[in-house]
Amino acid sequence: MRLSLGRKAALFYAFLIYLFLYAPIAILITYSFNQSKLNAVWTGFTFDWYVRLFQNGEVLEAAKTTLVVALMSTIAATVIGTLAAVGMYRYKFRGKTALDSMLYLPLVIPEIVMGISLLALFSQIKIPLGYFTLIAAHITFSIPYIVVVVRARLDGFDRSLEEAAMDLGATPWQTFVKVTLPVIAPGVVAGALLAFTLSIDDVIISFFVAGPGSTTLPLKIFSMIKFGVTPEINALSTLMLIVTLIVVIIAERLRMNKNV
Amino acid sequence: MKMETLPTTAETGLQSQPKQRQPRDWAKWWTLSPVTLWMTCFFLIPLLLILLVSFFTRSSFGGIEMPLTIENYTRFFDSLYIKILWVSCLLSLATTLLCLVFGYPFAYIIARSPQRYRNILLFLIIIPFWTNSLIRTYAWILLLRTEGVINTLLINAGIFEQPLTLLYNNFAVLVGLVYTMLPFMVLPLYASIEKLDKSYLEAAADLGAKPWQAFWKITFPLTTPGIVAGSLLVFVPSLGLFFIPDLMGGSKSVLIGNLIKNQFLTARDWPFGSAVSIILMALTLLCIVAYMRTTNDKQGKELL
Numbered sequence: 079m080r081l082s083l084g085r086k087a088a089l090f091y092a093f094l095i096y097l098f099l100y101a102p103i104a105i106l107i108t109y110s111f112n113q114s115k116l117n118a119v120w121t122g123f124t125f126d127w128y129v130r131l132f133q134n135g136e137v138l139e140a141a142k143t144t145l146v147v148a149l150m151s152t153i154a155a156t157v158i159g160t161l162a163a164v165g166m167y168r169y170k171f172r173g174k175t176a177l178d179s180m181l182y183l184p185l186v187i188p189e190i191v192m193g194i195s196l197l198a199l200f201s202q203i204k205i206p207l208g209y210f211t212l213i214a215a216h217i218t219f220s221i222p223y224i225v226v227v228v229r230a231r232l233d234g235f236d237r238s239l240e241e242a243a244m245d246l247g248a249t250p251w252q253t254f255v256k257v258t259l260p261v262i263a264p265g266v267v268a269g270a271l272l273a274f275t276l277s278i279d280d281v282i283i284s285f286f287v288a289g290p291g292s293t294t295l296p297l298k299i300f301s302m303i304k305f306g307v308t309p310e311i312n313a314l315s316t317l318m319l320i321v322t323l324i325v326v327i328i329a330e331r332l333r334m335n336k337n338v
Numbered sequence: 339m340k341m342e343t344l345p346t347t348a349e350t351g352l353q354s355q356p357k358q359r360q361p362r363d364w365a366k367w368w369t370l371s372p373v374t375l376w377m378t379c380f381f382l383i384p385l386l387l388i389l390l391v392s393f394f395t396r397s398s399f400g401g402i403e404m405p406l407t408i409e410n411y412t413r414f415f416d417s418l419y420i421k422i423l424w425v426s427c428l429l430s431l432a433t434t435l436l437c438l439v440f441g442y443p444f445a446y447i448i449a450r451s452p453q454r455y456r457n458i459l460l461f462l463i464i465i466p467f468w469t470n471s472l473i474r475t476y477a478w479i480l481l482l483r484t485e486g487v488i489n490t491l492l493i494n495a496g497i498f499e500q501p502l503t504l505l506y507n508n509f510a511v512l513v514g515l516v517y518t519m520l521p522f523m524v525l526p527l528y529a530s531i532e533k534l535d536k537s538y539l540e541a542a543a544d545l546g547a548k549p550w551q552a553f554w555k556i557t558f559p560l561t562t563p564g565i566v567a568g569s570l571l572v573f574v575p576s577l578g579l580f581f582i583p584d585l586m587g588g589s590k591s592v593l594i595g596n597l598i599k600n601q602f603l604t605a606r607d608w609p610f611g612s613a614v615s616i617i618l619m620a621l622t623l624l625c626i627v628a629y630m631r632t633t634n635d636k637q638g639k640e641l642l
Contacts, residue, residue, distance in 0.1 A: 088447045092459075095444045099466050099520065102477035105487055109480065119490060158372045165369025177370070180377045186570070187622050188578025190595050191615045194602050195384035198391055198612065218380040221373060250365035272468070279470040281581060286602070296472050303476055303585055307483060315473040326468045330461060 103319065110312035127313035137314065140298040147209065147294060148277035151216035156270040158217070159224025164258060166225070167232045168240070181222045192219060193286035200287065207289035215287045216280065220273035227272065227333075231265025264332040271329040275322050385619075392612035402608055410613035419597070419614075426594040429508065430576040433515040434569050437523035440516075441568065445527035446557075449534075460528065467521035475514050475582050482510055482586075510586040511593075515576050522575070523568040530564025531557070563633040570629050574622050594618055 110128070114121040131137055162181070166174065184192060196218070200211050235258075243253040259266075281296045288297055295318060302311050392410050397403040413419070448459045466474065481487045482504040489501035504510060534557060542552040580595035587593075592600075594614065601611030 088443075092444060092447045095440065095520075096462060098517070099462075102474065102481055102517070103466075103469070106473070106477040106480055109487075119494075158376055161369040162373035165366060165373075169366050169370070171366065171370070177374060177377075180382060181373070184377075184381055186574060186626060187619060188574055188595070190578035190580060190598055191385075191388075191619055191622075192381070194598060194611065194615055195388045196380065197602065198387050198608065199380070199384040202387060214380055217376065221377065225373075254365075275468055279468075279472075281470070281472045282578070285581075285599075296470060299472060299476070300581060300585075303472075303479065307476075307480060311476065312480070315470075315476060318470060318473060322469050323465060326465060330464060334457070 106312055107316045107319070110309060110316045112309065112312075115309055127309040128317075131310055131313050131317075134310070136293075137295075137298060137310075140293045140295045143209070143212075143292050144278050144294040144296075147212045147216055147292075148274050150213045151220055151277050152270050152274045154213070155217045155220035155224055155273050156266060159221045159269065159273075160228050160262070160266050162221070163225045163228035163232060164254065164262070167229060167235075168237075181225050184219055184222045185226070189219070189282040193283040196283070197286040207287055208292045211287040211289070212284060212292055212294070215283050216277045219280070219283060220276055223272055223276065224266075224269035227269035228262055228265045231262045231268075235261050268329045268332040271325045271332075275325045275329075278318070279322065388612040388615055391609055392616050394609045396607045396609050410610045411617075413610065414613060414617060422592055422597055423594055423617075426577055429512065429515065429593065430573050432512060433519055433576045434523075434573045436512070436516045437520050437572050438565065438569060441520055441523040441527055442565075445524045445564075446531055448524075449528050449531040463521050463524050463528070467525065471518045471579070472581060474518055475585055478510075478514055478517060479505065479585060482513070505586060506588040508587065511583050514582040514586045515579065518579065518582065519572040519576055522571040526567040526571065527561065527564045530561045530567075534560055566629050566633050570625055574625060577618060577621070 111123050111125070112120055113124045113126070166177070193215075196211070196215050197207075200207060205211060239257055239261075240253055243257045244250070248256065278294075279296060280294070281300060284294050284297055285300070288294060293301075295314070299311060299314060299318075302308065302314075391402055393406045393408065394402040395405060395407055395409070414423075448456065448463070451459055479486070483489075484501045484503070484505070486504070488504060489498075492498045493501060538556050538560070539552050542556055543549075547555065577593075578595040578598075580593070580599045583593045583596055598611050598614050598618070601607045601614065605611075
């Protein structure tokens, strides 16, 4: 009896935390369909805010920038990061610890430091802020995540498979494509998807390296919030939440399949 | 004769002996040089650059000029800026503690839930972890503002006549920070609680320990790596999240992240902004070293 009471209390507590985590998001989504523009009273269901969003040139422009930057940076970071993970898994070399820390530090230092240091770099070498600087910055913060995810996948990988392929005369490139890549592919895709969500959601670093003509959606939302709460922001946020959710579901499925 | 032997030695030199090594070195070079090059150019050099800039003087046009000085650092130790750092650290510390106090039992419950529910419960933590923190902050503005959901509910229910001021103060910033950072605390806690060998607890119970004794003497010490990792993952980023104080705090709540942002974008004092960033970096590295010392986690594996 006492135990079941404790269990009930535990379940109730977990429920409260989930409520804390999800209620604000649920309310945000609900209000994106509310007719009332000004206050929090529910006045009726509407798709108006979504329609307006697709008529808003600036928002569409920002959506385009976000997608281009996310796609380009994800592809580049995935290639560089996957190669790095394989290289670091396969070889011992001088400076490995240094490279390790260079890949580890970006994950733990405050993002703002990375943002302003990139801004300082671009302004010192006179590269105008825009698509290029955004993409370069996003590649930089995505690489460490990809390396982590792909290396986790490689952890359970039997090296003797690679050695067998090499002994049978395969070149390192053939070994990589025919033996290593199929094994790490789910990790690579999961890493790429996570890099993609990081890119479309990034606020802090983009804030410093985006130019006037290259506003991303989170930056657009940031400036919209500063002008005040509007139903359009609710609708835009809802759409972004849905995209993130889809990507994370796919990525998690790939990650969970590791044991299969 | 000589003319003919030379190429053959060159040929054998190229083909027989390095044949074993050359392709491997080539592969090593191709896998590792892009990342080294990229991270050097876009991570290491920029960091060194702001270290350098932090010793320059601000020019009248907002650029940087000679002479070299340590004035940017000494200036930070003025009472005004030290107070900002102090308030920032207190707020981040409060965030960390609240996340730990609320997150630990939560992580414990998930880790001890039946296997078939565990993945879905865990997944429900991972979603907010990856969700845009700006959008999550905005959701709270929607709740807390004067015409917001909470005030509307309270007034319509007749509990209050005037809306409460829930937004634009340090309380709102704290709510925003805890909300944003909670998943970062729960995930490492979960990982370390789940790893815990249950037989220790059974042994303790067999030897007559009460459940709370078993918790303080066994569970808590053995999950310290998770606690420290989670605290680090909450404390460090919350120092730099400038948009939460920007959007939810009052005009007075300038935190260290906002100070850096303002130096770069509004005040255009790059040397001072760089110096503050370096101080923030140093503080972060100090935390990481302390973390590695306390947990013996040399590669920071628990953090990832």
